[in-house]
Amino acid sequence: MKKKVKRTVPKKKKKAASKKKKRKIHHRRKFKKIERVPTGIKNFDRLIEGGFEKNSTNLLVGSSGSGKTVFSVQFLIEGIKRGEKCLLVSFEEQKEALYENMAELGFDLEKYEKEGKFFFIEHTPEKVKRMLEEGGGEIETIVLSKNISRIVIDSATSFILLFDKELEKKEAALSLFNLLKGWNCTSLLISEENPLEERHSSRVLDLEADSIILMYFIKGKKERERYIEILKMRGTNHSLKAHRYVIRKGGIVVSKSPSKMPIKK
Ligand SMILES: Nc1ncnc2c1ncn2[C@@H]1O[C@H](COP(=O)(O)OP(=O)(O)O)[C@@H](O)[C@H]1O
Numbered sequence: 546m547k548k549k550v551k552r553t554v555p556k557k558k559k560k561a562a563s564k565k566k567k568r569k570i571h572h573r574r575k576f577k578k579i580e581r582v583p584t585g586i587k588n589f590d591r592l593i594e595g596g597f598e599k600n601s602t603n604l605l606v607g608s609s610g611s612g613k614t615v616f617s618v619q620f621l622i623e624g625i626k627r628g629e630k631c632l633l634v635s636f637e638e639q640k641e642a643l644y645e646n647m648a649e650l651g652f653d654l655e656k657y658e659k660e661g662k663f664f665f666i667e668h669t670p671e672k673v674k675r676m677l678e679e680g681g682g683e684i685e686t687i688v689l690s691k692n693i694s695r696i697v698i699d700s701a702t703s704f705i706l707l708f709d710k711e712l713e714k715k716e717a718a719l720s721l722f723n724l725l726k727g728w729n730c731t732s733l734l735i736s737e738e739n740p741l742e743e744r745h746s747s748r749v750l751d752l753e754a755d756s757i758i759l760m761y762f763i764k765g766k767k768e769r770e771r772y773i774e775i776l777k778m779r780g781t782n783h784s785l786k787a788h789r790y791v792i793r794k795g796g797i798v799v800s801k802s803p804s805k806m807p808i809k810k
Pocket residue numbers: 607608609610611612613614615616646649650792793794
């Protein structure tokens with residue numbers, strides 16, 4: 546006599562389960578894995594799954610002297626080392642002084658510029674405003690003709706501050722983000738603000754940014770200390786802790802292990 550085998554899953558259900566599995570695979574195929582752009586900041590990429598999302602717009606917030614310009618130049622140089630072309634749009638620094646300061650850290654911007662790998666545009670925020678009204682202007686010409694893939698705007702706050710009404714600021718921020726998105730670049734917008742204080746001009750930038758990085762430069766027991774923190778990064782399982790960093794020859798080096806900041810937030 547044939548022995549009756551008890552099925553653990555009824556036939557019908559089993560079929561449904563396998564269908565579900567198939568659908569799941571299909572679902573997975575629909576979403577590509579996020580491509581990452583390493584920042585080049587030592588020990589930082591490990592905190593953000595390898596780097597910024599490709600073609601994302603990232604906001605770097607910090608008070609004066611925290612190291613935002615160093616971070617941005619290091620990010621651009623990492624691109625150059627990987628064969629990319631990079632652009633720095635600056636309202637804050639004069640070319641000569643910037644090149645001199647960066648040379649002290651070991652970044653030879655003059656050489657990269659001569660080799661056609663690095664481009665520097667010194668603009669007033671007003672000029673950028675006009676550029677937005679024209680829909681790209683000189684910056685767009687460089688980005689497209691030179692095939693730029695990393696771009697830094699130092700700083701986006703001085704641009705936003707050109708507008709006084711909240712709605713105008715919002716619109717300006719939106720058009721800046723849209724322009725950057727259309728260029729297929731991974732961008733870094735600098736926000737010159739103390740992350741410990743309420744940040745008025747950045748609120749409109751915060752909403753649109755794919756990521757927000759905070760750089761603190763705060764009084765410790767003996768001297769000022771620097772800490773970096775990731776406030777938001779879309780699609781990324783990032784560190785939720787503050788990490789100390791130093792600036793030295795070669796640029797910013799982030800501490801591998803997190804630290805407690807000497808302040809209450
Ligand atoms: N060669 C260097 N060695 C050590 N620290 C440096 C060097 N160059 C700059 N720094 C530090 O970096 C600071 C400037 O960083 P920067 O990126 O210009 O700040 P931010 O753009 O946030 O105002 C300086 O005030 C100094 O503390």
